[in-house]
Amino acid sequence: xxxxxxxxxxLVMGMTNKKSLKCEQHMGxxxxxxxxxxxxxxxxxxxxxxxxKLSINESVPSRFSPECPNSSLLNLHLHALQPEDxxxxxxxxxxxxxxxxxxxxxxxxxxxx
Amino acid sequence: GQNIDQPTEMTATEGAIVQINxxxxxxxxxxxxxxxxxxxxxxTFLSYNVLDGLEEKGRFSSFLSRSKGYSxxxxxxxxxxxxxxxxxxGGYLGTYKYIFGTGTRxxxxx
Numbered sequence: 001x002x003x004x005x006x007x008x009x010x011l012v013m014g015m016t017n018k019k020s021l022k023c024e025q026h027m028g029x030x031x032x033x034x035x036x037x038x039x040x041x042x043x044x045x046x047x048x049x050x051x052x053k054l055s056i057n058e059s060v061p062s063r064f065s066p067e068c069p070n071s072s073l074l075n076l077h078l079h080a081l082q083p084e085d086x087x088x089x090x091x092x093x094x095x096x097x098x099x100x101x102x103x104x105x106x107x108x109x110x111x112x113x
Numbered sequence: 114g115q116n117i118d119q120p121t122e123m124t125a126t127e128g129a130i131v132q133i134n135x136x137x138x139x140x141x142x143x144x145x146x147x148x149x150x151x152x153x154x155x156x157t158f159l160s161y162n163v164l165d166g167l168e169e170k171g172r173f174s175s176f177l178s179r180s181k182g183y184s185x186x187x188x189x190x191x192x193x194x195x196x197x198x199x200x201x202x203g204g205y206l207g208t209y210k211y212i213f214g215t216g217t218r219x220x221x222x223x
Contacts, residue, residue: 031209042200042213043156055209090155097209099143100161102202107155
């Protein structure tokens with residue numbers, strides 16, 4: 001199994017809603033990542049989890065809250081988002097942090113109304 | 114910081130060969146990746162270079178020079194479906210990060 005699975009594929013939410021994005025990998029990878037990507041821009045790193053611990057938070061607003069329940073799962077909790085947060089949210093994993101191939105999920109397309 | 118630079122846009126003709134260059138900061142560098150991304154889709158892995166030299170995979174090849182901080186992606190026998198963005202990304206040990214370039218939007222013309 002060489003897949004990173006993300007759900008949901010599409011999400012529309014209001015600015016007062018609370019929702020979560022989910023990511024799962026069963027490759028035994030020790031690092032998992034959340035990226036945000038706007039149209040015609042490269043992926044922008046948000047968070048890195050290494051061995052289930054948060055290693056990097058790239059100064060992301062607190063309305064985005066990551067969680068790593070176990071070595072296979074990564075969640076991104078969303079609360080009180082702004083329309084400018086609408087983007088493609090990509091989950092990725094690698095064998096070790098910053099080393100080896102980076103495997104991407106298909107992404108969750110988020111629209112904030 | 115670890116800057117990754119690549120051209121913003123390129124245009125080529127169907128059946129031709131195109132080379133997309135990428136330069137990166139060498140300090141802490143571990144390996145270099147190329148991804149293809151079609152509009153609205155997630156990036157898909159093309160190649161990973163750790164050692165100097167050329168890696169060939171069908172119509173796509175990738176080259177790395179660690180001493181020069183330079184890589185290129187070579188696409189042969191271009192097809193219309195190759196129109197996409199090509200992302201160069203560097204892995205950096207100790208920082209836990211993969212740093213992406215701005216991406217090169219390739220347009221293949223008939």
